Amino acid sequence: MDMEPILDVKQLTMDFGGLRALDSVDLDVSQGEIVALIGPNGAGKTTFFNCITGIYDPTGGDIMITAPKNGRTQRINGIKPNLVTEKGLARTFQNIRLFQNMTVLENVMIGCHCRMKAGILGAVLRGISTRREEEAVIQKSYSILKKIGLEKYVNEFAKNLPYGAQRRLEIARAMATEPFMLLLDEPAAGMNPQETRELDELIVKICETEGISILLIEHDMKLVMSLSDRIFVMDYGKKIAQGTPAEIRKNPAVIKAYLGEEIDA
Amino acid sequence: MEYFFELFLGGLTRGSIYALIALGYTMVYGIVQLINFAHGEIYMIGAFTALIVISVLTMMGWNQIAILLIAAGVAVIYSSAYGYTMEKIAYKPLRQAPRLSALISAIGMSLFLQNYVLLAQTSDFLPFPGLIPDFEFMEPYAHIIGSPELVIIITTTIVMISLTFLIKFTKIGKAMRATAQDRDMAMLVGVDVNRVISMTFIIGSATAAIGGVLIASHIGQINFYIGFIAGIKAFVAAVLGGIGSIPGAVLGSLILGWTESFFTGYISSDYEDVFAFIFLVVILIFRPAGILGRSTAEKV
Amino acid sequence: MLVNELKKSFLISLWFMFLTFPIMVIRVNTVENIIQWRWANLFFVGIGSFVLSALWRYLIRRKEQGIKKTEVDGVARVTLSQRLLRERRFTIPALIVIAIVALAFPFVFSLYQTNIMITALIYVLLGLGLNIVVGVAGLLDLGYAAFYLVGAYSYALLNYHFGFGFWTVLGLGAGMAALFGIILGFPVLRLRGDYLAIVTLGFGEIIRLIMENWNEFSFGPSGIANIPRPGFFGVEMNFEQVTVYVYFLMIALSLFTIFVVNRLQNSRIGRAWIALREDEVACQAMGIDKRKTKLMAFALGATWAGFAGVVFAAKTTFINPASFTLWESINILCVVVLGGMGSIVGVIVGAFILILLPEYLRFLSEYRILAFGTVLVLMMVFRPGGIVETVRRTYQYEEADH
Structure with a gap:
């Protein structure tokens, strides 16, 4: 790994009152990588995501990002979630948070929001540039839905979608923000084996054809082992191991943390 | 210093009254997450019922203390009955509806009850007899605190203590706490949620009725509109303390009572209400869930 | 079955007779110490509640069956009003008729x-403005009358002190209201739901109470009189002509509002x-600036209240703080909710019903507000979506068109 990482987290610490949810966690992701973050329930994985995406302001440490587009490195600790997204990090949620009463197309259009310009005046006058922009956004959203395989639901309300499709719509919506990196929080949770397999293919496709790097939290070890280039393991707020799937499988600390659970499914 | 004490006790009295009304708001909110806008009207109906009973009994020449106790008893019964019925008509059918619908329904109920009393009785202010006697042992302190104020403070304290006891140690109290935490889960473990909600309305209405009788006899007059202003003030107090929390409602009420009392006493009486609202806004900006409220950080 | 129903109704009527006994039967006058017994009322209550309770249970049962049916079918029923609004064949003639009536009125x-x-x-304007805040952005605002007040006082005071005319202040008043929208918006950005409602309520009351007490600035409760009516290039008009003129001005302003609000709703904003209404956290995670979006909703919502306030002051020529109480805010909220939240047609229908119905129900005179309260409760119980339950127009993708 001599490439400069696009996401470089150093010594990230997060305290809630007296509780240390994250304790000096290091993690890095390079361009084009699929990295998994695993660990038992309550290990602090989602907290880690929330710190990176600006929902929490971490107590200590540095979160550095380097946008591949211009190679500029920035520290993004404590900036607002919408700015994190604007800088090119988009996420999905563990507990699905779609805009339930909006259509699938509209959900994805919302993702395009920060890449659009129309203001109040533009909206009222609806000049040629605004109309073009709206038209372009609809086309772009549709093409994203097509890539994700949701085009048949395009005009449905998000709440009427089957569960697996809702998870995929979360990904589609995140992709609409034009990120260089996607953070997926348990994307396979609640999916059946068939859906999980499709998700596996989808994630690989996003990474390879779109050039979007992926950091994902997942409990499905089979998916994690087949997808990931590298794996980070957390337990009780600390990073206990990192390495390739093969290394992780053999790591005694990991086996201890997962005692009784199947790693190499 | 004496003036300070006078204001302090004045604020305590005010706060006690607010607390009696605020309890109903906060309990209902804790259980069904509804701003019961018509709660002030229950308080008003309590006061009116008491006045009617008092007038009838006075004509029959009964003893003053007996009248006061009977009137308060009847007011409590009637207010509870109104609270119970109101929940069945205006809120129960809306359990699954958006919260705004329930709020509008409550506003409708409030308008209805106000005008019901206005039409059935009168729009004029009616004098309300001061039934609380002046105690002899209070005479040396009369320049600081009167007997009615003392009765108000003591009654409120008793009500608070019994309520705390009820919620902490009785079966219905446990059921209430369970329902407040998670209604569906409570239902699953066999709590009769409908009964719990009814009980909450009944208890909240009963304390409001006590407040109604006390404040009416303290101020000396009532009309159909008193519920609205008292209701808003009590609601502010409940939110100030952290809506849904019973100690919060008491604390919020006392703070509001004292602020108003000291502000009018030392600064100006013109902006009393303005100050109360500014205080509320400032508190909520710095502590968005109120003073004792749990800030429910959303799980992401 | 029938016996059971009758028994239930009978018990309920007994309950209501007990419930209303002191207030309906006894009337006291503590000034003159007179007690009046009105036993006939008890009889009316008994009969009334007997019939109404039967009707109530029938309607509740029908509503529950309706819900079950939609659950089974999986599709929501399309109501008559929704169908009519979609049908072009119907909407175009309807619009023409409305236009003719409006012009000839x-x-x-x-x-x-x-x-x-x-x-x-005026209520159409207020309703459409509040609809942006409550209906579209989902921010419950109980202090909307404050912006209405700002508009009205802007005109009254600017005219009194500096002699500004109606047309100058129309824009200024709206701007002032928008500014106040932002001033209110900033502190409440972090608040949600009921806390937001109570703080906006407090804010509305603060503004009104200041106007009531700050005599040097606002002339206190006695208000400001002799506010000039709007002029038309200096043409002298009698009272009747001015009224007609204001009427058409309001028609124009309403059309303008409908146009702008409609465009805003169907835009990026x-x-x-x-x-934002659906999910604040997800909204931010999608790159939407929560602060900016909320402030825009508050400011744009307040703008229309500002317009309405200026016209109101010019129309009545007299304003005082009593016109802008919490009840006024609630009234406007009712316009939005009764008509159908988030729907422009709904809000317009709501405004007309709410203002015109009580006016034409004069024969009910003192029972008006009682009836109004009843209607609010019944509406929420039996038709919570509002009178015009319009479905929001969604963005649709049609492949063939592109």
Whole structure:
């Protein structure tokens, strides 16, 4: 790994009152990588995501990002979630948070929001540039839905979608923000084996054809082992191991943390 | 210093009254997450019922203390009955509806009850007899605190203590706490949620009725509109303390009572209400869930 | 079955007879110490509640069956109003009829009727403005009357002190209201739901109470009188002509409002508002600036209250703080909710019903507000989506068109 990482987290610490949810966690992701973050329930994985995406302001440490587009490195600790997204990090949620009463197309259009310009005046006058922009956004959203395989639901309300499709719509919506990196929080949770397999293919496709790097939290070890280039393991707020799937499988600390659970499914 | 004490006790009295009304708001909110806008009207109906009973009994020449106790008893019964019925008509059918619908329904109920009393009785202010006697042992302190104020403070304290006891140690109290935490889960473990909600309305209405009788006899007059202003003030107090929390409602009420009392006493009486609202806004900006409220950080 | 129902109704009527006994039967006058017993009322309550309770249970049962049916079918019923609104065959003639009625109204009906119409149109403006905040962005605002006040006082005070004319202040008043929208918006950005509602309520009351007490600035409770009516290039007009003029001005302003609000709703900003209402956290994670979006909703919502306030001051020529109480805010909220939240047609229908119904129900005179309260409860129980349950127009993708 001599490439400069696009996401470089150093010594990230997060305290809630007296509780240390994250304790000096290091993690890095390079361009084009699929990295998994695993660990038992309550290990602090989602907290880690929330710190990176600006929902929490971490107590200590540095979160550095380097946008591949211009190679500029920035520290993004404590900036607002919408700015994190604007800088090119988009996420999905563990507990699905779609805009339930909006259509699938509209959900994805919302993702395009920060890449659009129309203001109040533009909206009222609806000049040629605004109309073009709206038209372009609809086309772009549709093409994203097509890539994700949701085009048949395009005009449905998000709440009427089957569960697996809702998870995929979360990904589609995140992709609409034009990120260089996607953070997926348990994307396979609640999916059946068939859906999980499709998700596996989808994630690989996003990474390879779109050039979007992926950091994902997942409990499905089979998916994690087949997808990931590298794996980070957390337990009780600390990073206990990192390495390739093969290394992780053999790591005694990991086996201890997962005692009784199947790693190499 | 004496003036300070006078204001302090004045604020305590005010706060006690607010607390009696605020309890109903906060309990209902804790259980069904509804701003019961018509709660002030229950308080008003309590006061009116008491006045009617008092007038009838006075004509029959009964003893003053007996009248006061009977009137308060009847007011409590009637207010509870109104609270119970109101929940069945205006809120129960809306359990699954958006919260705004329930709020509008409550506003409708409030308008209805106000005008019901206005039409059935009168729009004029009616004098309300001061039934609380002046105690002899209070005479040396009369320049600081009167007997009615003392009765108000003591009654409120008793009500608070019994309520705390009820919620902490009785079966219905446990059921209430369970329902407040998670209604569906409570239902699953066999709590009769409908009964719990009814009980909450009944208890909240009963304390409001006590407040109604006390404040009416303290101020000396009532009309159909008193519920609205008292209701808003009590609601502010409940939110100030952290809506849904019973100690919060008491604390919020006392703070509001004292602020108003000291502000009018030392600064100006013109902006009393303005100050109360500014205080509320400032508190909520710095502590968005109120003073004792749990800030429910959303799980992401 | 029938016996059971009768028994239930009978018990309920007994309960209501008990419930209403002191207040309906006994009337006291503590000034003159007179007690009046009105036993006949007890009889009326008994009969009334017997019939109404049977009707109530029938309607509740029908509603529950309706819900079950939609659950089974999986599709929501399309109501008559929704179908009519979609049908172009119907909407175009309807619009033409409305336009003709609107144009002819002041010439056909009396001055009094025209004045009521102006009031209704003011509420259309207020309703559409509040609809942006409550209906679209989902921010419960109970202090909306404050912005209405700002608009009205802007005109009254600017005119009194500096002699500004109606047309100058129309824009200024709206701008002032928008500014106040932002001033209110900033501190409440972190608040949600009921806390937001109570703080906006407090804010509304603060502004009104300041106006009531700050005599040097606002002339206190006695208000400001002799506010000039709007002029038309210096043409002298008598009272009747001015009223007609204000009527058409309001028609124009309403059309303008409908146009702007409609465009806003179906734009990038409108989408962001809806997303904000649906899920704040996800909304931010999608790159939407929560602060900016909320402030825009508050400011743009307040703008229309500002317009309405200026026209109101010019129409009545007299304002005082009593016109802008919490009840006024609630009234406007009812316009939005009764008509159908988030729907422009709904809000317009709501405004007309809310203003015109009580006016034409004069025969009910003192029972008006009682009836109004009842209608609010019944509406929420039996038709919570509002009178016009319109489905929001969504963005649709049609492949063939592109």
